[in-house]
Amino acid sequence: MELYSLTLQEALQLLNAGEVTSVALTESVLARIDAIEPRVQAYLALDREGALRRAEDQDLRRKNGQGGSLCGIPLAVKDVLCTTSMPTTCGSRILEHFVAPYDATVISRLDQAGSVLLGKLAMDEFAMGSTSENCAFQTPHNPWKIGYVAGGSSGGSAAAVAADECFASLGSDTGGSIRQPASLCGTVGMKPTYGRVSRYGLVAFASSLDQVGPLTKDVRDCALMMNAISGHDPRDSTSLNLPVPDYTGALQEGLKGIRIGIPQEYFGAGLDSEVDQVVRQGIAMLKEAGATIVDVTLPHTEYCVAVYYLIAPAEASSNLARFDGVRYGYRDRTADTLGDLYNRSRSQGFGDEVKRRILIGTYALSAGYYDAYYRKASQVRTLIKEDFAKAFTTCDLMVSPVTPTPAWKIGEKADDPLALYLSDILTLSANLAGVPGMSVPCGFNRQGLPIGMQLQAAHFNEEVLLRAAFNLEQRAGVAGKKPVIA
């Protein structure tokens, strides 16, 4: 068995037993990357020498009994997180050569835990998109079928984990951008509760929706990553000052006494029949593990799309105002006035999808419209949040599909409006309500493309998600299946 194909937990065990070194792990992963990156295209930046040096350091630290919880484990992160050791482009030409002057808090935490940062992963530009085709530099491919999308906006993060090009990765999720690519690529992916993980150093898309989270090979690895990155950060005033449990703690418990809610609004027109079948089989497995299944309803689901597409672009237009060619990033050299400098730098540096959303957001916030658009949407958002709170009085977690279909060909757009609509509402609501959501591999379709199950729970109840996910994983028999990269 190749070292690169181990899970994070397995690698840690071998490292702790002295049977393998971090250098060996890192060399194995780098060789794997060399072999398949021409096809997978997950990495925007790769720091070989830095990673090997770091691996050596961590081997020494482990020898001296100073190793952290992820000592010597090679990881990679979505290129939306600030790193001082290599560029942060956010998949955009406007930041093509930008090197952040500080590390994101989650990067510092992974660093303190002793991990080895391999590189930065491809994404839709400024996290806007759901296929990673909006990356200005390259489109990552789904390792299960080269030529098919890895999903987005954390496509590179999902592809790299699925292809064993890192032991785990970080992504970010504003409307589904961790969970959807995780589902399409057959990895575990978690969007934590809003405020569970620091956003300091995460280049902001929509500040009230964004969260950083892990993508991993299995559920235990996800718990290990959550242990490392979670917790209050005084530099992120939206992070909550709540203790972080040991997320690996409750994994082994069965699901007796756990009530699982099935939201009727998430199963319906537009859902591919194989996805429906695989997810329902997963629900049956959870029942086998001891859970009770109940029906629940989220009555304001039909308003999620309108709320999200008013709030997210509005916040994005504000957050992306800082990219103006003045202090960092691309600057147009022909401008004579500051105004022209702004306009030209931004127009040349941003891609079409980003410009589109900035315009929509600017419109939604412009004088005279704020009340009708952003404010109204924020009120309906409260109603959506209350739907979740009500549902969680009758169940401990909810399950549903993550995406209405498995992966599709790069370059093709879904043209079924029902499927498009469903793909939005399945994941948007968790960001609007702030609740944690997870995608767990559940099965495959006839073509061998992964299908994930989504689990959602009440605020700060990641533990029940991990517990249910672990029980599913034990029964579903898909963890450990690897794509053949053709």
Add this chain to the structure above:
Amino acid sequence: MAKLARLDLTATEVERMTGQLDAILSYAAKLDELDTSGVLIHRPDVVNAFRDDEVRDSLPRERALANAPEQNGESFVVPRIIG
């Protein structure tokens, strides 16, 4: 809108985008179906995340200037502001 957003758009882009801004009208119309009188605006659970007004380290100047397209060792250099 383009002026407000500090974006230069070509004529074709303007035409295309105008159509898409209509989408907002439809979203707003959808939300008008709901009576939200008395409903609080959503906000994060954290309230008043203050710290004491003490001076702390901040980003050193050279690091702040390190990515500048043009700088003079002290500030960012830009074209004149008034056209």
